[in-house]
Amino acid sequence: MRVVMFGYQTWGHRTLRALLDSEHDVVLVVTHPKSEHAYEKIWSDSVADLATEHGVPVVIRNRPDDEELFARLKEADPDIIVANNWRTWIPPHIYNLPRHGTLNIHDSLLPKYAGFSPLIWALINGEQEVGVTAHMMDEVLDAGDIVQQRAVPVGPKDTATDLFHKTVDLIAPVTIGALDQIASGQAEFTRQDRSQASFFHKRAEEDIRIDWTWPAEALERLVRAQSAPYPSAFTFHRGKRLEVLSAVVSEGRYGGTPGRVFYREGDGVVIVAGADARTGRNHGLALTRVRTEDGRELPATEYFTSMGGYLTSRP
Structure with missing residues (x-):
């Protein structure tokens, strides 16, 4: 499939690397400019640099809401958008643009821990497992139907850094597994139980x-x-x-x-x-x-x- 990737930091970098190593064709990458926010300087592998190294066009935006970007997306003619760690709202006219919509990759076991810094919040709250979810994007943040989800246990001495390394390795199999399901023609996925949903803010x-x-x-x-x-x-x-x-x-x-x-x-x-x-x-x-x-x-x-x-x- 023709893929446009929206992503940032190491999570976006790992997603792009998985896409580049797959049979899918990455036709455009959209990423954020570098940030001085304390949490955004951590795990800051550059999506833009990786895309450029592989000859993939790059657009840098804080927010994806301008006409120039929309024109670039239409020109790219994607079958699907894949997003991971995109930090601002993606409007419906963009996430609905591709033939198969937009697949978002989130580092929690949705519907719990939607939003920001899910691994840190989950560890503080004593969760027994964490993971990665690939879901279809809709009008509610991190609330769309689940395509694939994988979990790993939280050990009694694990730090947030340990959990990062455990879950970041799930990005490639979850992303490519979900894309393979969609490419095969599957269109019905698992609805989230919204009664179990929780949403967390950025840490400061x-x-x-x-x-x-x-x-x-x-x-x-x-x-x-x-x-x-x-x-x-x-x-x-x-x-x-x-x-x-x-x-x-x-x-x-x-x-x-x-x-x-x-x-x-x-x-x-x-x-x-x-x-x-x-x-x-x-x-x-x-x-x-x-x-x-x-x-x-x-x-x-x-x-x-x-x-x-x-x-x-x-x-």
Whole structure:
């Protein structure tokens, strides 16, 4: 089939690579300009460079809503558009233009975790598996009929970076498998159960600020979700920013006020956590490695020279 590809960052790059390695003909690529957004500089393999290396025409747009782009698309005469990690709304006159419509590749197990940063949100929320979905695009974001979907398990120590590497390898088989189904003439696919749908916003600094009223189990997942190269989860100690690089849920249960620097346990320093910490029924979060405001990384047991005081969400 004649394919136009809309995509960005490593997800789009992997999609384009799969298309170039397939029997399908990539006739045009549309991608975004480079961004300085913290999350968009991560996994930033260039779709434009890969297309150019293979002699595929490239159009760069923030939004796909101008007449010049529409004319280029009509001229390309695609059988299908394939999109992955396209960051802005694609209007109906574009996604309905190809003979077979538009296939979107999304890194979650739809209908859950539509929208942005699905792997990070899923890890924070303790999901047991994550995956990649190929679905037909319609007027509701990430809501169209599912053509193919594959899942991988979330391990107890997996970081968001681990999950990225697990799921990015699913892009090629899911994309090409879905295209093969469509090329074979299949036109009826699996409708999403919209009662199970959830939609998540882009992540920003506020989303990595530690709230000590969260349960320790959720905070431990937040720390893993914000693994390098993502920005680290952070808190404040004595008015200065302190990044938490690694942590575990404490073995013991600790009572008191959320955020209290309380007790040395093993290789960590336990911080009281949970909205109901006063009951003494909660585990704490044992910080094991931290980074100070001036960039020093050190074990938490070296940073906290004495117990007492509080970690806070604000200076």
